[in-house]
Amino acid sequence: MRLLSLFSGCGGMDIGFEGDFFCLKKSINVNKHPEWMGEDSGNWVRVAPTIFDTVFANDIRPDAKAAWVSYFDRRKEDANAIYHLESIVDLVKKSKNGISVFPDNIEIVTGGFPCQDFSIAGKRLGFSSTKSHNGEKLSVDEPTTENRGHLYMWMREVISITEPKVFIAENVKGLTNLGDVKNIIEHDFSEAGHGGYLVVPARVLFAPDYGVPQSRERVIFFGFKKSALTQKAKEALVKTIIPVEYNPYPEKTHGDDLIPFVTCADAFIDLLEPEFSNDLSQNKYSKAKYMGVHCQGQTEIKIDSVGPTIRSEHHGNIEYRRLSLEHGGKLKDELIAGKEERRLTVRECARLQTFPDDYQFILKKTEYNKNVSASDAYKIIGNAVPCLLAYNIAKNLESKWKLYFKED
Template sequence: MPKIVASLFSGCGGLDLGFTGGFAFQGREYERLNTNIVFANDFDQDAANCYNANPLLTADGADCLLQDIRTVEADAIPNFQILLAGFPCQPFSNAGNRKGVNDDNGRGTLFEECERIIRAKINAGHRPQAFVFENVRGILSSKMPDGVTTVPQEISNRMHDMGYNMSMQLVCASDYGVPQQRYRVLIIGIDAELGIGNFDFNSLQEIIHEYHIPSRSFGRDEELLLGSILQGVHEVQDDVVWGYSETTQRSVDLIGGCRHGMEAFDYFVPGFRKEDLPEVVFEGRSWKDIPYELLSPRFKKIADDPKKYHAPKFFRRFAFGEINGTITASAQPENCGITHPVENRRYSVRECARIQSFPDEYSFGNIPLQSRYKVIGNAVPPVLGWVVAKALLNFLPEN
């Protein structure tokens, strides 16, 4: 029997696709898993529309319900064994104006909706076996209103009160098959009544080895380098690029492309080894490559006192020989590596999707261009989701 899964704050379905499986990425098959997603939900219309445009998600599972989860009664959600929730991360993010649980829109407390639904299912006699929460690493230091208790401590306390053993780990997606240095916190709870203890995050590494998945830390990472990921992307139909503003474009032009040039693509052939690549393909660029006299007053201020400003890497351009940094929802070059290594433009939608490990057949439906970048940046990388799902399914009892 398949494991019954419910998904909250589903976004465009990155984590759900991981828990479903049955997709290919960069020539590697991620097998269909023995799961059935019976409920998915998001409040963002573009994210829900994007989710529902994908047979990869909806052919065997539920459509994404467009509704504020705070207005959804627990008994309207089918009973489930595993709960997935990437509750909105912006209040906890290091990339934005961090507010934690005091976010003006109430997003910082949305993890309490997960608690409400799990508790209601327990009270109704349908005790979930496990939950998987995902969030940005800023949550680790985000505080509850008392100013002392961290949000993870609060989650742990509440879930322990309901009888769940909780494990938490800060992971980097590039360690688990994703071509992106994306740090996220995974929180996995296991029903103590199952008598199997806590989930062991070392089991993720075992999945990497068993399925020969590329990894920055646990194996070979050639397949994760930008030069590999961008191969053939121009052949994908309906790819589009969101242009930069005039001011931003000027900065990008001044920085210039990485020194290796487009001819470096020729190094990234099947079976190449990183050790054989010339040093130039590892050399990225940033605002620091703009001549001082051409810097804006803002950047001159930072350049004059780099210690004060922690020498930020605005307008980072990752080289073909590097693993890209985090793709964010804003898709702005000031705070993430979103600019092509050689061409003076933002990554295309499909290039961003590949960096997030979405398969090329993933559809964005008819949602607006800027929203495509947003839903990609907010998503959990599907390959990371698949690795977590595979390890969790191996850990849980079959019944």
């Protein structure tokens, strides 16, 4: 199924939707999904591939494209040509001017439209964002539908142009308690295309429920092309309680009476300290000084629990892998063993986001990208959808595809 990816970043959603990547064995509930288990490699397992293939991706960050291309170059014939380093606004305008931009025969569109304006960690300007679609500053008295808070509308334009059978949009949990923003977005998405889309009420998914070792919460929107749905699917998807066999939201695999959440200790298994590692992403970590508990990002992770949400806008204040005793560190055995106070490495953040270890974030300059530094890497990792959360969504959708849609 041909997939068009918007606001792709470094590709967490794309990796998850294609599958065939290594993740922790503890992150897969084999009792519920034995068919997901592929190549077994000790503590790790390569999950089964899906039916989806990313044929178009886009973002405005050169560092995100560089990392995406570096990974997908091993999987696709011309990853560099697939990824379009351009604003979605400009791409839509080109398409409407008769330029061939988007591929034909798109079955599914995914996109995590920018979340900074809806996040409780930001100013929460929502639709009144003062940032433009290409990241530049706008005047406060310059209202425009091309601001960052309205970019979901441009995602809707792409959906209207490509007419996929289904779309999936992702954003921060904070969007759901920002006035009637969620309802407005659901309504606007429903009017995409010629016949409209059946938009299922958005839900917040808690990443640890799906084997992700990170306390990340994300709101997910599903929209189904009305004219493509079977009659039974139409009837099921509008019910207050959607029957399990038609529910697009994946069932939990971890927690409660299932299997335990995956912890930081699980995620960091086999990682050497930065000074001993050959992995460039494990070598790099923020050297920002300890600023006291009153500042963001000055806490030590709870090693035997799920990790903190990996933030994009941390300004170097990424959480600590361990603090010194002087600063309240609790990992005494590690400190006694001579391990020093330091913040999370790039690789540790990537592990908490369930990126596979063969995804390298620290890149040297090539003919199509600038350097990707540790600071860049933290930002693009923090912006990403956890690969395994996306995989759960993809495999659930894959398993119900024939129930949802009429045969072509």
